[in-house]
Amino acid sequence: MTAMTNAATGAPGQPAxxxxxxxxxxxxxxxxxxxxxxxxxxxxGSATPRLLGRSLPVAGRFxxxxxxxxxxxxATAHIQGSATRIELSISVRWPASIPEVTAxxxxxxxxxxxxxxxxxxxxxxxxxxxxxxxxxxxxxVH
Amino acid sequence: MTRADRTNRILLTxxxxxxxxxxxxxxxxxxxxxxxxxxxxxxxxxxxxRYIGAHGDWFWPLAALxxxxxxxxxxxxxxxxxxxxxxxxxxxISTDGDAGRTVLDSxxxxxxxxxxVEDCPGVDDVxxxxxGSPHHPRLALAVTADPDVDIAALRERLEALTLPRVRYALxxxxxPINLDLTYARRHRARLS
Numbered sequence: 001m002t003a004m005t006n007a008a009t010g011a012p013g014q015p016a017x018x019x020x021x022x023x024x025x026x027x028x029x030x031x032x033x034x035x036x037x038x039x040x041x042x043x044x045g046s047a048t049p050r051l052l053g054r055s056l057p058v059a060g061r062f063x064x065x066x067x068x069x070x071x072x073x074x075a076t077a078h079i080q081g082s083a084t085r086i087e088l089s090i091s092v093r094w095p096a097s098i099p100e101v102t103a104x105x106x107x108x109x110x111x112x113x114x115x116x117x118x119x120x121x122x123x124x125x126x127x128x129x130x131x132x133x134x135x136x137x138x139x140x141v142h
Numbered sequence: 143m144t145r146a147d148r149t150n151r152i153l154l155t156x157x158x159x160x161x162x163x164x165x166x167x168x169x170x171x172x173x174x175x176x177x178x179x180x181x182x183x184x185x186x187x188x189x190x191x192r193y194i195g196a197h198g199d200w201f202w203p204l205a206a207l208x209x210x211x212x213x214x215x216x217x218x219x220x221x222x223x224x225x226x227x228x229x230x231x232x233x234x235i236s237t238d239g240d241a242g243r244t245v246l247d248s249x250x251x252x253x254x255x256x257x258x259v260e261d262c263p264g265v266d267d268v269x270x271x272x273x274g275s276p277h278h279p280r281l282a283l284a285v286t287a288d289p290d291v292d293i294a295a296l297r298e299r300l301e302a303l304t305l306p307r308v309r310y311a312l313x314x315x316x317x318p319i320n321l322d323l324t325y326a327r328r329h330r331a332r333l334s
Binding site: 091099129 | 235236241242243244245246247249250251253254257258307308310311312313
């Protein structure tokens, strides 16, 4: 689904194109922005997807994401009108406070997405699918 | 290792032995170990089968009752196993209304806690289980210590350093954690 934000009647922060036409923002754009915004929080990053509670062993190959605090997280966005809902699946450094880190991620994603696209972020659901321990699968050493 | 685990293991071992003995006995019968001609006998041509044939009016209802009891016991066992085993898949971190929910995969939590505890000196093996409900998760830690370790000191260290880190990371200072400390092979002590 794509968003149709009419520039003439758009919310503040939207690119003003006057009567030139309509601006369509694809879900994928929001997903990318959200994924990179999550990475900007130092203690959060991408996570290996899990199947039935176990990390996929083929992570890092076949285009499957690896747990990496320095990589963009996986996001799914649903745009409806001028609002969007985002689902993020991230990893968090252990033993950072997960409530604090996820609150930071949520804030950052909200700010980035609404600044860059002008969409109203309704909801940011976060699933922490991996925790990065010092000797764990993460690539960053603290 | 809990008491239920041990009972299950003993019962399954006994059942396996019974089935193994029966299977070997049948193989021997096929190889004529019990005398010549046993392998060529008809399956139902023996005294037990003839007795059942003659008294079928009460034997089969009784057999059905016994089978039903075994089936019910089996179902109960299955229910007990199923409720213990899969544990909890998700742990709720926060539910601040409309902002969106935050959940943690309990497999990730178990892996991180296991790594954390295994890094303690003197710890040989750890088994971490997450159970309870997503809103009220509980943690069960089964720690196997090296045989020459002071278990009281290890317990103190886990309770003073490791468990607070787990509670801090989850943002739940009151998270119930069950700690089961065991020596590798030799004597065992239970603390919770």
